[in-house]
Amino acid sequence: MRIGVDLVTGKSRHLTSWKTEDDPSAGPYVLRVAPNGYPQLFETQNLDSKSRFGPWNGATFKGMPDFGGNSIQFIFNDTGRYFGYNLVNSPQASRMRLKPDGDIEYLNWINLTQSWNAFSTATNDNCASYSICGPYGVCNIDNTPACSCLDGFEPRNAEDWRRADWSSGCQRIEPLACGNENGYGDSFPNITGVKFPDTNVSWYNQSMTLAECEVACKRNCLCMAYANSDITNGGSGCLLWFSDLVDIRLDDETQQLYIRMPASELTSPTAREHGSNKKKQTIIIVVSTLLGSILILALYLAWRKNKRSHKTILGRVPARNEKCANESGKEDKELSSYSLSIIANSTNNFSLNNKLGEGGFGSVYKGVLEDRQEIAVKRLSETSTQGQDEFKNEVKFIAKLQHRNLVKLIGYCIQEKERMLIYEYMAKKSLDSFIFGTYRSSTLDWPHRFHIIHGIARGLLYLHHDSRLNIIHRDLKASNILLDKDWNPKISDFGLARRFSGHETEVNTTRVVGTYGYIPPEYALHGLFSVKSDVYSFGVLVLEIVCGKKNQGFSHEEHNHTLIGHAWRLYNEGKSLELMSSSLGASCVESQVLRSIHIGLLCVQHHAEDRPTMLSVVLMLGNENALPPPKQPAFFTEEEMPDFGCISSGPTLDSVDEITITRLQAR
Template sequence: MEIGYMILLFSCVLFLLLSSCATLNTISTNQVIKDGDTIVSDDNMFELGFFSPGRSKNRYVGIWYKKISTGTVVWVANRETPITDKSGMLELSRHGNLLIRSGDNTVIWSSNSAISTMPVVVVVQLLDTGNLVVWDRSTKNECVIWQSFDHPGNTFLPGMKFGKDLATGRERVMIPWKSVDDPSPGEYLHYIDTNGYPQMFVRQGSVIRWRYGPWNGLKFQGLRLKNPNPIYSVQFVMNEKEIYFKYEIKSSAVQRVVVLPDDITVRLRWMDQTQEWTVHNIEAPTDSCGGYGLCGPYASCNANRYPPCRCMAGFKPQVLDEWDRANWSSGCERKRALVCECGSEFKKISGVIFPDTRGSWYNHSMTLEECEMACRMKCNCTAYANSDIRNGGSGCLLWFDELMDTTENDDKQDLYIKLAASELAGKQDSPSSLNKKKRVFTAVFLTTSVVLLLFMVAYACIKKQKRLHMKEREDRYALDKKDNSVWMEDLDELPLLSLNKIVKATDNFSINKKIGEGGFGPVYKGVLEDGQEVAVKRLSETSQQGIEEFKNEIICIAKLQHRNLVKLLGYCNHRTELILVYEYMTNKSLDLYLFDETRSSMLDWPKRFNIIQGMARGILYLHQDSRLQIIHRDLKAGNILLDGDMNPKISDFGLARKFVGSDTATKTKKVVGTYGYISPEYAVHGRFSIKSDVYSFGVLVLEIVSGRKNREFSHDDHNDNLLGHAWRLYKQGRSIELMCASLRASCVIPEVLRSIHVGLLCVQNHAKDRPTMLSVVLMLVSESVLPQPKHPAFYSEESSSELESVSSVDGSMITHLYAR
């Protein structure tokens, strides 16, 4: 009897254990998940249960990573209806409805997925993909009743569909959290618009903020998406049933796409080596063309141009303000109206993100020639293009409305704009205009005759001048015989200005025109013949710099175009004269304001924070997004120039170095730069990398917040430099005391503290601990939790041996550069 009882007891326990194991990743209709209980996916990657975000005490049902990055939430059920205590329960009704109840049994959230057919065998399962699925298992073929992947939040996981189900009308959109502590829907909405050719939009409330552009066969035009690539594959499906975009991971890598509360979209990748998320890509409207419809209809926007807006060919500004400047909010209008009976022609525009395609028409089987004919036959057609750029282009896309929100970029896509035939061929002339043309022709004929005679007289002079010009070119190309082909190619991208023109612009380098002095030589303000103000940098005879720095500056900056980099307009190489001509910066350099007791009051906190963000975007462009990847090597307050609106522009690329791909570090025997901004690994061992620029940026951030120079800083209680003082205050929880007194009235304390924190992360002693500039930009614009910094370089409490090795570096190895 006792043996039988023991066998029965053992069987019951074994049954319960097996039942528990079988339902580890599921919830059936007879189960309740209470606050504190969880279910886990088979591969242990994802976990579901109750949680509280950030500093909030509210309770939500969510899904988060378990195997890696524990607590990183990817989906929330009751975003708008939290529970204020830990009495919540998650259950599944026998009709297939997923419910969250509070302690008093009130339903505070429902999946609204109940079905009426009976009998029903339903179960909820957390899949290895992170998808929570309600299954109907009453038949052989299991049927999905509801799934969390149909209701994305702020996270886009591999396998998720982003788009619209045309059969049910369900839209799969992304809505960021309100804040890191509040997962309720924020004010931004990311969605695919299907009214016409599909394209991706971002809306803030009812206002369209920006547009990614239509799908072109490989990607949405405005996305910084590399397709194909070895890490993930992307797919865009467009048929009668649904229109959606999704991506799948090709390897074992873990990725997610997150929309942050301030509407910055980041693609994050888990790194097993460092056990942290790395920013793989970032999408944000950071340039001057970021806003939707900025330039109005029939105008195109280019962030590297000022002003960025310009009418398309065949169009003119619709409204002119005082001084004949275009009011771009009204856009452009046709110079000559389209008249269907009079015929039309097409103007090809290359390298653009297509205009808004809402209301457009498309056909995937038509050729470009058939597309042109279709547009020509429809009087109200305004433009046409290939809808798919793969294999040389295919498909047809027609526009029938105003061409709105066109942006110029490097994509090899062509847009064909319909213009009146007379716009390209010329209008039919009236008798009065013919008489006028005859008079003009006669005058031109006589003038040409005189010119021909003068040409014969001047022929010998021209040949002589040509020989002199050829000699100058030979001298110029001889500057670097080792790399002659690259040197020639880069020079050809910039105007070669005559010495005579520069002398005239600067009143023969008048002392009254001098605005600064740097390591290269003096800088003068000049005015060119067309009235443009410029800054002229002339190599001095006593400069330690010369041909190498001159050439390096041109090679680096000639290929760089960014709103936060100073623009090189031209150069002069005439015998011993080496001259660089830049755009003129009205407010000169940052150090003139930052470290001057009177002028510093002109830099309130919003201006300083804008300067910090602008510098970060400029350095990020140099490191990652430019045609040439650049390490600047001499970032300092004197090399940050300010335009009329106090926007920062990075200057002085004489010491910059190029790198390719992952080759981000190198070593040199000659250390160049400016004390106070040089990283320890560079000063001591001659090793420089992109992390050297990150270090210099961190020093600049702390100088901007404090208004004090790193090298000249002193304190009554200790011998720390500015970095050590900032670190000491941070450890004591008194970071706000680093802020200079003039900022008290204008400061935003969370932004100040975040800037100090980011600055300390950038000046950490070891290069590997410092973040990349991509991470820095993300940390500055988001409210994410920041990692704890380690001690900064050259901190006085560290061992004296390293400090002694730094101080023993031969001063002649450092090239001191000063503000322009």
């Protein structure tokens, strides 16, 4: 038996725990092969990552139980990735089991006793908890506290770390120099004795040498670390990390990991020595601040008591004369309700100088709360096309979704006729302000665009597959992709989002809503939407990111095709590279550009069943395997575009959040 995923059919084979020892129905724990990035195994609990095994190093997965000398195999190619093992002593029966408590054990059958004997169990301690120390944190089970930062890093939130909350992780003490001197302003000191970080966002090439791997990482400012991918035969292959390094723990690993650091970081002690030093530093900090903490706590409680008249948790009684409350009266401790006076003060009474943008829903303002946190306030106008139901819909969904590529909702305000959503502030605003037009497009080079494409894909994969709700966004477009200060994309605006169940393949609606140019044909013409609707929108967005032109209203002097049709025509003529924006000429990686266009065309194919899932898209973006040829896309020419009576094509109002009535339709 093999555990893994078939990349052709999308079928997954995994282990699921029993609910209890006496109840064989499906329990909360699942062990599966990660579908994207460099191969590794994940154990989830109620769909949340519990622990990670790996990555695959050519011989084994770190943290897996001892298989008693049996040879472990992992096969990954264009058609799938599978994990299994071969018995050395073939007559002997053995099995691997995921227990109801989440432990993984390897068992042998003992003929003498006619029973199964547990030979080994996967290590399960606090450091096995996925990303317990956050980005760039290292977990050492022998230390107290267990978490410390890598050399050259410091806690992102020192106060949280003193409370043993390490989830915020660590940040660099000195900024990177990448971007100067073609990226060679940074150094790559190596560390050993650690389990390699999560390879979910990684790139690999099994035929490259370590020297070639170093050059590839140095030339890409988004590359945070590199290493050999295979420890057999003295080490070979190349593995590059393109996101924050998470889920690192102390281990007896001898394989070297090279981390991008400022040039000033010329030396790097081993993780073991580092952990010991950090332990001493932490003890000094704790002792020196013990008395001060008591005073700070007293002041904090007094401040909270005074603050409570201005800010209330959803479901509690607001301050006098304030009416910011959830009309349902149900408590949701994940969100805060803010008074109108607090929001008005933070935005300088909604000053024009604080205005970030405007749309059919109303305006967005930048604000600064009393604790200096920067926020973006989405203030719905009284004539907003987003109704009360859509407002509640957005609050309900975003409050329950947590992912690095989804915008974070901090709170909301409902007071008299005012309806406002309070988000984390995105320093670089929306994606459309960079990719459309010639002025700012030159500031967004290809490495950043490719990073943004990756991030959007991962966000959609989370919505469709990995979140606890399973969401179809239904309004994915460039203006709904926000960018933080590090160019990380965040999917926003969930006013049209709909939840679906695992058994549903399509849902039928009597009212079509969304944005002209991003809506697939089955939805526009028949009211059918599914996860493949979001895949279509993603494909349009990928082509727009590459081209720098909008699909809606695209024009070309030689034909009347849409942007999709133009991309299809160039693909058939073997001229796909001509689709690329001229501003990307100096920074582009041709193979990545061509692959992105190809994936975009696969996503906009006319029939929904031909389009890949977002799971497949993330896999295709993360490797260099051959891609299937795309079929002719939908809305090939402008004449094919339907007349959306309920959707405005004006310059500011791109989407109408009409209330939809949905019903299940058997397929």
